[in-house]
Amino acid sequence: MPVYYLKTPISEEDVRKLVVNDTIYITGTIITARDQAHRRALENLKEGKSLPINFEGLAIFHCGPVVKKEGDKWVVVAAGPTTSTRMDLFEDEFIKNFKVRVVIGKGGMGKRTTEAMAKYGAVYAAFTGGAAVLAAKAIKDVKGVEWLDLGVPEALWIFEVENFGPLTVAIDSHGNNIYMDVSKKVEENKRKIYEEIGVTR
Amino acid sequence: MDIEKRVEDVAFNLIRQAVIYLPEDVKASLKRAYEEETSEAAKTQLKAILENIELAEKYKAPVCQDTGTILFYVTAGAEVRGLDKIEVALINATRRATKEVPLRPNAVDPFTQKNSGDNTGRFVPYINWEIVPGNTLEITVMPKGGGSENMCIAKTIPPGEGINGIKKFVIESIVEAGAQPCPPTIVGVGLGGGVDVAIKLAKKALLRPLNTPNPDPELNKLEKELYEMANKLGIGPMGLGGRATVLGVHVDYAFRHPASFPVAVAFNCWAARKASAKIYEDGSVEYLTHKGVE
Numbered sequence: 001m002p003v004y005y006l007k008t009p010i011s012e013e014d015v016r017k018l019v020v021n022d023t024i025y026i027t028g029t030i031i032t033a034r035d036q037a038h039r040r041a042l043e044n045l046k047e048g049k050s051l052p053i054n055f056e057g058l059a060i061f062h063c064g065p066v067v068k069k070e071g072d073k074w075v076v077v078a079a080g081p082t083t084s085t086r087m088d089l090f091e092d093e094f095i096k097n098f099k100v101r102v103v104i105g106k107g108g109m110g111k112r113t114t115e116a117m118a119k120y121g122a123v124y125a126a127f128t129g130g131a132a133v134l135a136a137k138a139i140k141d142v143k144g145v146e147w148l149d150l151g152v153p154e155a156l157w158i159f160e161v162e163n164f165g166p167l168t169v170a171i172d173s174h175g176n177n178i179y180m181d182v183s184k185k186v187e188e189n190k191r192k193i194y195e196e197i198g199v200t201r
Numbered sequence: 202m203d204i205e206k207r208v209e210d211v212a213f214n215l216i217r218q219a220v221i222y223l224p225e226d227v228k229a230s231l232k233r234a235y236e237e238e239t240s241e242a243a244k245t246q247l248k249a250i251l252e253n254i255e256l257a258e259k260y261k262a263p264v265c266q267d268t269g270t271i272l273f274y275v276t277a278g279a280e281v282r283g284l285d286k287i288e289v290a291l292i293n294a295t296r297r298a299t300k301e302v303p304l305r306p307n308a309v310d311p312f313t314q315k316n317s318g319d320n321t322g323r324f325v326p327y328i329n330w331e332i333v334p335g336n337t338l339e340i341t342v343m344p345k346g347g348g349s350e351n352m353c354i355a356k357t358i359p360p361g362e363g364i365n366g367i368k369k370f371v372i373e374s375i376v377e378a379g380a381q382p383c384p385p386t387i388v389g390v391g392l393g394g395g396v397d398v399a400i401k402l403a404k405k406a407l408l409r410p411l412n413t414p415n416p417d418p419e420l421n422k423l424e425k426e427l428y429e430m431a432n433k434l435g436i437g438p439m440g441l442g443g444r445a446t447v448l449g450v451h452v453d454y455a456f457r458h459p460a461s462f463p464v465a466v467a468f469n470c471w472a473a474r475k476a477s478a479k480i481y482e483d484g485s486v487e488y489l490t491h492k493g494v495e
């Protein structure tokens with residue numbers, strides 16, 4: 001299985017080379033965004049305000065980190081992914097307008113996001129749920145935090161990362177979505193199991 | 202001995218041990234799952250889990266950022282003095298652990314949405330009591346993650362459906378849960394009772410060490426069957442496909458009303474945290490799950 005080491009800003013061309021089941025590691029800048037940060041970024045866009053940082057070519061991470069302050073420096077204690085489906089509401093607009101190239105999270109995303117990824121060139125990369133220490137160790141520096149008024153987990157954290165991963169490409173820019181494939185197979189397997197044990201409905 | 206102080210100290214240690222060090226049975230099962238897995242993506246996920254467990258131990262950091270809701274199981278000898286002090290001690294231990302470990306504050310008022318900030322609140326931490334003969338006190342803590350808790354479910358099936366009805370509901374629940382509870386999971390199944398009893402049994406069954414046979418041969422057979430079926434579904438680690446959907450299925454049961462057949466399914470994620478200790482009459486302490494861990 002191919003392994004890619006990507007540096008941000010990531011180009012559309014590079015992201016188009018990735019296919020589902022590839023493993024990637026990211027070095028450079030990633031930003032965290034959960035529901036609230038997604039909403040605010042899109043509101044800013046509507047009002048014609050600029051974003052605190054240019055998202056183009058970056059990776060966004062569905063994560064509410066646990067941080068502590070040492071002196072005046074933020075340190076990341078734990079930073080596992082949160083469930084991505086909640087962000088399905090916003091992600092297509094996000095990809096279209098801000099040109100983020102990698103969306104990192106757990107649990108997968110739906111049809112709308114998959115279509116936007118194919119159209120504008122982005123991938124969804126699964127980070128192992130709960131692997132918070134692994135993630136935190138790849139975060140070398142907190143470059144900044146914006147929108148702290150949303151609370152620590154919901155704020156927009158800007159991280160400098162080194163070989164952040166392993167990430168599994170689970171939705172690529174060619175319309176493939178592992179979660180949808182798995183769910184189809186699971187339904188088939190379930191039917192077979194029911195047959196074997198004699199469940200009719 | 203000052204029972205309040207002793208229980209607080211022991212419970213604090215148990216919470217700390219539990220959130221940092223996964224128990225040996227869970228680690229061994231995850232390793233076995235990694236070895237038996239054939240899909241590459243699934244292997245990558247399991248390897249990341251195993252690495253994360255090692256890093257957590259090395260840096261003494263919580264193994265997952267969601268340190269869960271704190272649940273206690275207390276088995277108290279009827280002759281233990283000061284049983285009325287234990288609840289306070291367990292609450293204080295939870296507060297202290299939140300600050301010192303630290304834990305993520307996870308106790309929210311359902312009406313005001315306000316987070317208490319210290320992992321305590323009405324019925325939190327929740328304490329399951331059992332009074333037994335004797336003079337020792339056994340305390341178990343289960344910090345229970347939200348992602349897997351969200352998928353716990355109970356319903357009453359038509360009694361006529363019998364064993365197949367149970368199997369169907371368990372499999373359906375695992376399919377429904379999909380990637381959400383961070384598989385591979387441990388699945389607890391509670392049968393019979395009222396619905397409240399079924400879910401309590403299901404949750405408690407999560408604590409039974411993995412790869413230990415159920416003492417009841419009928420249930421043991423059912424557990425094995427459910428385990429095989431679950432791992433034929435193909436959900437796999439983190440729902441990316443693969444063999445390891447569950448690490449184990451544990452079943453317990455109670456008698457039921459003739460017209461009512463409750464079935465409950467509880468999930469614990471791969472970060473299946475637990476720690477137990479026994480406090481003896483003379484105040485000495487024996488740590489049961491985390492021997493040799495400070």
Ligand code: SF4
Nearest residue numbers: 130265346348383470
């Ligand atoms: S389900 Fe478990 S492993 Fe996953 S994020 Fe929640 S507590 Fe952590």
